Amino acid sequence: MIEKINITQWIIIAVSLVAAPFIGALISGLDRKITARMQGRKGPPVIQPFYDIIKLFSKQPIALHKLQILYAFLHLVFMMLVVVLLAMGQDLLMILFAHAFSTICLVLGGMSVRSPYSRIGSMRKIMQMLAYEPILILIIVAIYLQTDSFLASSVMDMSKPMLWSMPLLFLSFLCAVAIKLNKSPFDVSTSHHAHQELIKGITVEYAGPYLGIIEIAHLYETAILFFIIMMFWQTNYYIGFGLETIAFVAILILDNTFSRLTTTWMLKYMWSIPLFLSIANIIWLWSK
Amino acid sequence: MEIMNFNVLLAVLIIVPVVFGVVAYLSPWDKLRSLSIVFCSVIVAAAGIMITIAPNDKFTLPGSETIATILEVAIVCIILYIAVKIKNWLILLMSLAQLGMIVAEIILAHTGHTVAHTYDFATDPLTKILILITSIIGPVIAIYAIGYMKNHQEHAPPSAASLGQFFFFFIAFLGFMNGLVMANNLKWFSFFWEATTLCSYMLIGQDGGESKKNAERALLINTFGGTAMIAGVLWLVVNNNTESFEGLLLAKAVIPMVLLCVAAFTKSALLPFQSWLLGAMIAPTPVSALLHSATMVKAGSYLVLRVTPGFHDSAKVMMVITFIGALTFAGAALLAVTQSNAKRVLAYSTISNLGLVVACAGINSPLAYAAALAIICFHAISKGLLFLCVGRIEQKIGSRDIEDMGGILYRMPVTTSVALIGMMSMLLPPFGMLLSKWMAIEATIRSPLILVFIILGSALTVFFWSKWIGRIQTSSYHPNFNKETMDPAMGFSLITLALGVLLTGVGSMWIFNKFFAPITREVFASRTDISDVLWNVFTAAGNFAAVTLFVAVGIAFLAYWLLVWRRFKETDVRLPYLCGENAESTVYTTSAFHNSEGTRSYAFRSMGDKIENSWSSTTYLKNFICEKKATIWLNLIAWVIIIILLGEAHLL
Amino acid sequence: MFNAVSKSPWVVHFNCNSCNGCDIEFLACLTPHYDVERFGILHIGNPKHADVLVVTGSVNNRNARVLQNVYNQIPDPKVVVALGVCTSSGGVFAGCYNILGGVDIVIPVDVFVPGCPPRPEAMIDGIVKAVGILERKRKGEIFPTAPKPLCKFKPSEEQSAETTAIKEEKTV
Incomplete structure (x- = not known):
């Protein structure tokens, strides 16, 4: 497979690897800015995430032990691998597994230290995974049912926008994105706002550059998620971009109007409404 | 290459473990027992690898019909004896049913009902995979058991059976399992099937006391499966005039297939039958390892894989x-x-x-x-x-x-x-x-x-x-x-x-x-x-492109080694954040960290400077699911499906 | 771009023994009216992520160790901003039987913000000043700790004696 990659693909891979964190940073910068405006504040500059990460790398690398840091590296590298695999148009399920592995590494990093807060954050992160993972797999299944292929590149072969055939899955996916981006009401494991209550949850014991690594991985993840949202209208990138904007604003409104709810609620909610919506959509595609 | 002869390898794989098991049983010295186990392990592993490398082959034993029937009757009689001894009438009833069906087969054979005879044992790719598992992982576990049981026997209750008996059944199990996967003749297959049931019963009940009860449950459920299987074989003999897997697949006889599958479900401990495998956890750990990885439950999945492709x-x-x-x-x-x-x-x-x-x-x-x-x-x-x-x-x-x-x-x-x-x-x-x-x-x-x-x-x-x-x-x-x-x-x-x-x-x-x-x-x-x-x-x-995964892991480890592992300083080590109430100094000192390696606690200072342990448990979703209730519901659903399965088979 | 430390100071807030006056004023800095996030300042709950330690209140026997621990858990470079008069001398609590004094007797303080409580503007000013020190610390310039504001209140001889007596009683 590797030898089949031509020079253009190598360039695409390289560009997406470099561009993804910048896109992610811009998205989260915009996120902070718009959130501030929604709350009647001025808010930080849009490039604030860059400052944050550069600052983190100039800090003292304190840690609890060495193993913890290995997991941070694995988290980042596998998040980058997801980008590479997407750029290569590889098997979607395998991409999903690489993504899950990346998240599990974060969880394991949080659990490898003897810290109660980190542990609680990790447990909640696994609950989050449990909540959204089925929906992501069902989306891939829906893609297969239409294209007879698991390859990410096959999405481009569909003549109609994916949103036409899987609107319910799109709604469910937005919930999954809200979980992944740690937005209220799903921001149970770590949150941008809940510094005091969660003590930053899962990343509590990471500091300095190691936290920076995790933040970069989060930027990659943000870019990946928004790329997937855009792919729901893969026939026209401008409309896809519009879709992305709508989704972005919707998630921000959700974030700013809801309070944080419990993990139990999250699991019950995700395994009831979005899961059933997804299954309904799958059955609809299947019977066609 | 006389040693590579298929028949010899076959015999080695099935008989050698049993023979060495007897040696282990009779041996009065621990050293000899360990030696015989190691020796047997090496032989079985070598034979397993050789038979895998060798081309697929078939083997027919002269007079196999009689031998298989005798062995089968013998093993059913042993289970009958156990049933009487432990006064479990359900097992007794099922064993009697099995015996009855075997006798019916014998009578049929003598009254001129012809059954197409094919080869008794054979290897094919599926068999070879199972043989590899049994004859490599099994011996490794057996060697582990030498070390484990030494320690175990020191703390074992007085009711525990002897080490000799343990190792006899442990090693013989491997032989029976090898026989089971190679058997094409269903008579031989049933014999090995019942033999593994017997072995697992003896091994689970090793420690006596409460473990006997769990062993009894395992025997009960597996005898149920055995009965289903012998019923399936009888059906096959009566209606399709065959008693081999080959014949079963050719005849596409659905009812025997379903009965065999039910037998497989019991052995694989699928949902309505799972309780015996959970109960088996009471046995010494090598037994669990053997049941779970190399033998027993794999027999069930093997049987399903063996019979389903034709249907x-x-x-x-x-x-x-x-x-x-x-x-x-x-x-x-x-x-x-x-x-x-x-x-x-x-x-x-x-x-x-x-x-x-x-x-x-x-x-x-x-x-x-x-x-x-x-x-x-x-x-x-x-x-x-x-x-x-x-x-x-x-x-x-x-x-x-x-x-x-x-x-x-x-x-x-x-x-x-x-x-x-x-x-x-x-x-x-x-x-x-x-x-x-x-x-x-x-x-x-x-x-x-x-x-x-x-x-x-x-x-x-x-x-x-x-x-x-x-x-x-x-x-x-x-x-x-x-x-x-x-x-x-x-x-x-x-x-x-x-x-x-x-x-x-x-x-x-x-x-x-x-x-x-x-x-x-x-x-x-x-x-x-x-x-x-x-x-x-x-x-x-x-x-x-699986290679990308390795590249990713490699990059992560390399970066980690270069950037972190070599540069890691003890002065950068801190204790976890406990709102500043850590009982020890937050900066690294040898004594502070040495004392803090509790299994579950995080020491912090509480009221009046008292040192207490905080504890955050792992989530078990206890507020979602109760194991007992969930088990009852799942079993209920599974039984309904089993009944549907049987009904479905008869309707066809 | 490279003076990023001064563009994103993350603040951890520690209440030593405060009457909560300073704390409420400090939290007011986060509100839309003052909005410290426009400077990239985030109020976080975990010293391991922090650059700036904001302390309110005086130090007593109980919390001195906690303050020390929280300070130790902040990765370098770090600065300490002490808000309010209590942090410099003990304020209204000075001379109380359990009060050890200002924050500076436990950890080095970089900026003292006077007032009881200080106004949010003053606090923001103090933090911005501290951020300048943070930047210089990052560059490796060792910065001297802040000169302590003059303490006007001094416990009388009798009061001191009384406090010592109580302390001794407790230890017995």
Whole structure:
């Protein structure tokens, strides 16, 4: 497979690897800015995430032990691998597994230290995974049912926008994105706002550059998620971009109007409404 | 190459373990017993590898009909005797039924009912895979058992049976298992089937006392399966004039197939029958390892894989079988989430994976079949390893509770790292289990109901494994790890299996393409109804750039080593954040960190400067699921499906 | 771009023994009216992520160790901003039987913000000043700790004696 990659693909891979964190940073910068405006504040500059990460790398690398840091590296590298695999148009399920592995590494990093807060954050992160993972797999299944292929590149072969055939899955996916981006009401494991209550949850014991690594991985993840949202209208990138904007604003409104709810609620909610919506959509595609 | 002769290898694989078992039983000295076990292990492993390399072959024993019948009657009589002894009338009744059916067969044979005789034993790719598992992993576990039982017997209750008896059944088990997978004649097959049941009964009841009760349950459920099987064989003899797997597949006799499958479900401990495998956890750990990875439960999944490929025409029956498997996969994973007892988690995980095997077998597509083979293989290695690790951890810390396993990374680094490898191989790429699950999802894509079960099951699997991995690797900073002393026998087994897991993990894609794919193509060669799409998926799965995974892991480790491992300074070490109330100094000092390696606690200063322990447990979703209630419901559903299955078979 | 430390100071807030006056004023800095996030300042709950430690209140026997621990858990470079008069001398609590004094007797303080409580503007000013020190610390210039504001209140001889007596009683 590797030898089949031509020079253009190598360039695409390289560009997406470099561009993804910048896109992610811009998205989260915009996120902070718009959130501030929604709350009647001025808010930080849009490039604030860059400052944050550069600052983190100039800090003292304190840690609890060495193993913890290995997991941070694995988290980042596998998040980058997801980008590479997407750029290569590889098997979607395998991409999903690489993504899950990346998240599990974060969880394991949080659990490898003897810290109660980190542990609680990790447990909640696994609950989050449990909540959204089925929906992501069902989306891939829906893609297969239409294209007879698991390859990410096959999405481009569909003549109609994916949103036409899987609107319910799109709604469910937005919930999954809200979980992944740690937005209220799903921001149970770590949150941008809940510094005091969660003590930053899962990343509590990471500091300095190691936290920076995790933040970069989060930027990659943000870019990946928004790329997937855009792919729901893969026939026209401008409309896809519009879709992305709508989704972005919707998630921000959700974030700013809801309070944080419990993990139990999250699991019950995700395994009831979005899961059933997804299954309904799958059955609809299947019977066609 | 006389030694490579098929008949000789066959005899070695089946008879040598039994013979050495007798030696181990009679031996008055521990040394001789250990020696005979090691010797037998080497021979069996060598023979297993040789028979795998050798071309497929068939073998017919002269007068086999009579010998098999005599052996079968003998083994049923032994079970009958046990039933009378333990006064379990249900077992007695079923054994009598079995005896009756065997006698009916004999009478039929003597009244001129002709039965087509074919070869008795044979090897084919499926058999070879099972032989490899039995004759390599089995002996490794047996060697581990030498070290384990030495320690175990010192603390064993007075009711425990002798070591000699333990090792006899332990080793003979391997021989019976080898016979079972090679048998083509169903008479021989039933004999070996009952023999493994008997072995497991004796091994589970090893410690006496309460374990006897659990052993009785295992015997009861497996005898039920045995009865179903002998009924199936009788049906086959009466209606189809055949008594071999070959004949069964040719005749496409659905009713015997379903009966055999029910027997397989009992042995594989699928959902309504799972209680015996959970009860079997009371046995010494090597027994659990043997039952879960090398023998017993694999016999069930083998039988399903053996009989199902011919029955793609009976789509409804296959659908129901798939459904049982899928339900077991998700249900057992759900129950595993609620468990904090390490061995029970492992047991539920085994049940769950066997469910997936059966589901894959039922789907009846090449990809699913390959996935099933892969799961059997990779699961055997990983699960064997995990049981051995848990056994060792249990002997060391005196607890099976997952919550007690914090901090063992420092105290027993070798065992814990090996256990971590084993656990990660159950759910992470590029290890084979994940690969198989991936193929299973790709194969079930056309049946949404099954698919949803498999997706939920996979999510739950990730959940309970990562919880456990997180717990056992929890530790504080130590400049150096403890030196771990291990019994050489146990150390050998752990390292061998860990290497096996790592190598098969690294080469999982290669193994898949090199072995499972060709086997599947062979099995499905005669099928014309398989659409091109399915084969396309098959090719796509084989083409995945697995190398990227290794590159990624390599980059991560290299960066870690360069940037962190070499530059790590003790002055950068801090204690965890406990709102500043840490009992020890937050900056690294040897004494502060040395004292802080509790298994479950985080010392902090509470009211009046009292030092107390905080504790955050792992989630068991107790407010969602109650194990007992969930078990009752799941069993109920599973029984309904079994009844549907039987009804479906009769309707056809 | 490279003076990023001064563009994103993350603040952890520690209440030593405060009457909560300073704390409420400090939290007011986060509100839309003052909005410190426009400077990239985030109020976080975990010293391991922090650059600036904001302390309010005086130090007593109980919390001195906690303050020390929280300070130790902040990775370098770090600065300490002490808000309010209590942090410099003990304020209204000075001379109380359990009060050890200002924050500076436990950890080095970089900026003292006077007031009881200081106005939010003053606090923001103090933090911005501290951020300048942070930047210089990052560059490796060792910065001297802040000169302590003059303490006007001094316990009388009798009061001191009384406090010592109580302390001794407790230890017995």
